[in-house]
Amino acid sequence: MTVFSFLIIGIGLSVDSMAASVTTGACAGRIKVMEILKVAAFMSVFQGSMPLLGWLIGSSFKNVVQAYDHWIALFMLVLIGGKMIVDGLKEKDPDASACLCPSNHLMLAGMALATSIDALVVGIGFGILSINIWLAVMMIGGITFIFSVAGVILGKTIGSKLNMGMEIIGGIVLIGLGLKIFLSHTYLM
Template sequence: MTIEQLITFLLIGIGLSFDSFAVSVSCGLMKREIRFQQACLVAFSLAFFQGTFPVIGWLIGTGVKNLISSFDHWIAFGLLIFIGIKMIIEGLKPNGRLQNFDPFRIRVLIGLSVATSIDALVVGLSFGFLDMPILFPVIVIGSVTFIASMLGMLFGKNIPAKRSHQSIVLGGIILALIGTKILFEHLFF
């Protein structure tokens, strides 16, 4: 593991965690009396799915890697750019009124966790295409998401909801830049 790989995995983890951060901020805004154990439950669920979905994507990606090895970097680039742009667009949408929902209901919590982890599935798919190891990135992604989610709930009690949208835009930019880096490395190095 090189320092460059570590930094890349940290940036991917940060980029992917912005959706979970935004959801956590919303939870903090709506449930200002949230207890530490409840916050841990929400953060764990978000981190668990965020860490599991890349493994599923990686398994799919490694299974079809030999069929697409000559253009896998273009697929990884396209997927990360697509996710990044999608996140930027979501972050730029005007703030709507937060719906009143209970993030502690298991159905709601799992729904939020899955919804914020779809991007992680695609990143895992890219890892599989590029034949990258998965264990360390998954640990990093899950850990970063847990921390970001806990901070999001804490900040949700103290910051305006508008900032959560700005964090999604930043996450999208980070993922798009990582996709560009992957393409650049495969084309020129």
């Protein structure tokens, strides 16, 4: 995989974290720079470490599924992307309390974990495809940090209007990447 592919994956995976960060910014009232950085750190650590965990799992099964790795990557990315699109199309309850307090570490960890489950599944695909996991982890974590900082700031200034559609865009990106992997393995092998 190329650096550009990792960039696209990082952007696709960071969308959930950014959406949660937008919500945090919209709900937080006055938010300090250190709180913005704390939200971004939680999101990026979880989002960056989950592919590593998935990679360890995927590497264990590499010899078993190597002939089908492109099918597995396609299936996983379409499944994750499809779920993101469906979640983005669902009507949100405006009365539901979706606020995330940046001073509550347990709540931040829970939100960071929930938004990074898809990165675990992508990491399993990484293990099967034998990619440079350290580059992937650094890029995914770094992109998530940047997107989360931007999300909190945008949420503070623009509010919940920006949150709409972010999951759909991320889902489309992941599906497109799955198709790219599938096509490159199918026609290059």
